[in-house]
Amino acid sequence: DSGVTQTPKHLITATGQRVTLRCSPRSGDLSVYWYQQSLDQGLQFLIQYYNGEERAKGNILERFSAQQFPDLHSELNLSSLELGDSALYFCASSGTLNSGNTIYFGEGSWLTVV
Amino acid sequence: AQKVTQAQTEISVVEKEDVTLDCVYETRDTTYYLFWYKQPPSGELVFLIRRNSFDEQNEISGRYSWNFQKSTSSFNFTITASQVVDSAVYFCALSDLTTGTASKLTFGTGTRLQVTL
Numbered sequence: 001d002s003g004v005t006q007t008p009k010h011l012i013t014a015t016g017q018r019v020t021l022r023c024s025p026r027s028g029d030l031s032v033y034w035y036q037q038s039l040d041q042g043l044q045f046l047i048q049y050y051n052g053e054e055r056a057k058g059n060i061l062e063r064f065s066a067q068q069f070p071d072l073h074s075e076l077n078l079s080s081l082e083l084g085d086s087a088l089y090f091c092a093s094s095g096t097l098n099s100g101n102t103i104y105f106g107e108g109s110w111l112t113v114v
Numbered sequence: 115a116q117k118v119t120q121a122q123t124e125i126s127v128v129e130k131e132d133v134t135l136d137c138v139y140e141t142r143d144t145t146y147y148l149f150w151y152k153q154p155p156s157g158e159l160v161f162l163i164r165r166n167s168f169d170e171q172n173e174i175s176g177r178y179s180w181n182f183q184k185s186t187s188s189f190n191f192t193i194t195a196s197q198v199v200d201s202a203v204y205f206c207a208l209s210d211l212t213t214g215t216a217s218k219l220t221f222g223t224g225t226r227l228q229v230t231l
Contacts, residue, residue, distance in 0.1 A: 033219075042224070043207075043219075043224075045219060045220070048218055056217055088157060090159060102149075102161060102164045103149065103161070105151070105158065105159035105160075105161070106158070107156075107158040108157055108158060110157070
C-alpha cells in the first residue's frame with residue numbers, strides 16, 4: 001500500500017460527458033502528480049501541484065483540468081470525453097521529510113469512455 | 115529534453131533464471147533521480163528504487179540489484195533467481211531536480227517480464 005488513495009477505481013461513461021477523479025496523497029506529501037497511461041502513449045505526465053499551486057504542466061489537454069485543495073487532496077476533471085480518453089489515470093505524491101523525493105503512485109482509476 | 119529508453123519490449127525466462135532489464139537515459143541536467151517501478155497485472159505502479167545522480171553505488175535488495183553507471187547513462191535492474199510473482203511490466207523513469215525537489219517523471223516504454231515454471 002503506497003498510501004496514495006484514488007477514487008473511483010473504475011469508471012465507465014459516455015462520450016461527451018464529464019468526470020472527476022479524486023486523489024488523496026500520502027500523509028504530509030505536498031506534491032501531487034497526475035499521469036495518464038494508455039496503450040498508444042504509454043505513461044504520460046499531465047500536471048503537478050505543490051501545496052496548492054500548479055508547479056509543472058505536461059501533455060494535458062485543454063478539456064482536462066486539475067486542482068489541489070487546502071487539505072492537499074487533488075481532483076482531475078475530464079470533460080467532453082472522447083473514446084481516446086479511455087486510459088488508466090494515476091495520481092502520485094511526494095515531498096514529506098521521510099519520503100523526500102520518492103514519488104509514490106496510487107492504484108489508478110480506470111476510465112472507459114463508450 | 116529528457117528521454118528514457120528501455121529497448122527490451124518483452125523478456126521471457128524460466129523460473130530461477132537471472133534476468134537483467136536495461137535502462138538508458140538522456141538528460142542535460144547534472145542532478146537528477148532515477149527510479150524503477152513495477153506494474154503487475156492488477157495495474158498499480160509499485161515503487162522499487164530511487165537513485166540520485168551523484169550516488170553511483172550499486173544497490174542490492176534481496177533478489178533485486180541495480181547497477182548505475184553514469185558514464186554510460188545506464189541504470190540496469192537485475193532479478194536473481196526469478197519467480198513467477200516477478201511477472202510484470204517494469205518501468206524505468208527519470209526525474210530532474212532543478213527545482214530542488216523531485217519533479218515530473220519521464221518514463222521509458224517498459225519491459226514486460228514473463229516468468230514461467
